[in-house]
Amino acid sequence: MDRDRRKRINSIKITIVIFMWLIIGALAAGCIVLGLKNAALRGELKEARRTIESQEKALYLVREPEGADGEQSITDYEELLATGQSVFDQRRLMEEDNNSPTDGSVDPYCIYLTFDDGPSENTYKILTILREYGVKATFFVQGKTDEDSLMLYDQIVQAGHTLGMHSFSHRYSQIYSSGEAFEKDLDDIFDLLFESTGTAPVYYRFPGGTSNSVTSDANMRKYIDILHGKGIEYIDWNIDSRDATAGGIGADEIVDNVFKNFGRYHHNVVLMHDGTGHDSTVEALPMIIERARNMGAELLPITEETVPVQHLKTR
Numbered sequence: 001m002d003r004d005r006r007k008r009i010n011s012i013k014i015t016i017v018i019f020m021w022l023i024i025g026a027l028a029a030g031c032i033v034l035g036l037k038n039a040a041l042r043g044e045l046k047e048a049r050r051t052i053e054s055q056e057k058a059l060y061l062v063r064e065p066e067g068a069d070g071e072q073s074i075t076d077y078e079e080l081l082a083t084g085q086s087v088f089d090q091r092r093l094m095e096e097d098n099n100s101p102t103d104g105s106v107d108p109y110c111i112y113l114t115f116d117d118g119p120s121e122n123t124y125k126i127l128t129i130l131r132e133y134g135v136k137a138t139f140f141v142q143g144k145t146d147e148d149s150l151m152l153y154d155q156i157v158q159a160g161h162t163l164g165m166h167s168f169s170h171r172y173s174q175i176y177s178s179g180e181a182f183e184k185d186l187d188d189i190f191d192l193l194f195e196s197t198g199t200a201p202v203y204y205r206f207p208g209g210t211s212n213s214v215t216s217d218a219n220m221r222k223y224i225d226i227l228h229g230k231g232i233e234y235i236d237w238n239i240d241s242r243d244a245t246a247g248g249i250g251a252d253e254i255v256d257n258v259f260k261n262f263g264r265y266h267h268n269v270v271l272m273h274d275g276t277g278h279d280s281t282v283e284a285l286p287m288i289i290e291r292a293r294n295m296g297a298e299l300l301p302i303t304e305e306t307v308p309v310q311h312l313k314t315r
Contacts, residue, residue: 120276142189186230233308
């Protein structure tokens with residue numbers, strides 16, 4: 001009897017030991033799998049950071065005006081960071097300001113609020129704010145065919161705002177691959193907006209602006225000629241809210257960015273974004289409107305009377 005009992009006890013002990021080893025093995029295997037996944041995620045994160053850094057560098061590259069030798073130089077990313085200025089600050093300093101009043105007039109400064117990359121749910125919020133303040137603005141939209149977007153195109157026009165084009169696809173590699181590709185994308189966004197609103201859009205903002213680092217100035221001039229051939233004008237900006245900064249910035253910083261150079265120009269075209277994720281822009285908008293009015297500025301949509309702000313001029 002004792003022998004059988006001892007056998008059962010030994011058998012239980014062996015089972016327990018085996019079970020414990022199985023648990024330990026499973027935990028060890030789990031740790032190995034988690035370690036491998038963690039290493040993979042760290043690799044992906046490192047690659048993502050490199051991609052973001054390269055994109056940020058691309059945004060800071062700017063072609064400077066031709067020198068005496070007829071060649072263009074490239075302002076380096078690190079040099080720009082050292083000066084604390086963005087590509088758009090540099091562009092403003094490089095170009096002659098044709099918009100500043102020089103005749104001693106006391107006409108109010110004009111501020112043109114422009115929003116890129118919509119429509120989205122933030123466009124609804126921005127339209128509501130603009131209606132409450134009685135302000136008209138300009139929306140450079142992408143091509144979206146869902147029901148909400150089609151309704152928003154029409155609402156923008158019906159509310160008296162200016163509806164402009166910001167390409168159909170917003171894919172740089174596709175849009176700027178050739179003149180034919182650019183014109184195809186342009187026709188697609190034009191047709192979509194005309195069919196949605198019954199109004200032909202006549203203003204265009206290039207993805208990245210005409211100062212983008214994706215394509216050459218020569219190609220940009222070719223794309224500009226395509227626009228002008230269709231009776232369309234292009235609009236850049238001379239005030240960058242920086243609301244598209246990687247990682248995002250707060251509403252107060254957006255407001256500061258809009259007004260830190262206020263007064264340098266008579267016509268101030270402000271770059272903002274109303275796409276998904278730009279909640280801080282929505283939050284900043286009432287503060288921008290109120291501060292502009294307190295400073296005596298006139299808030300206007302882009303119209304045929306607007307002096308076009310253009311980084312790359314062709315005429």
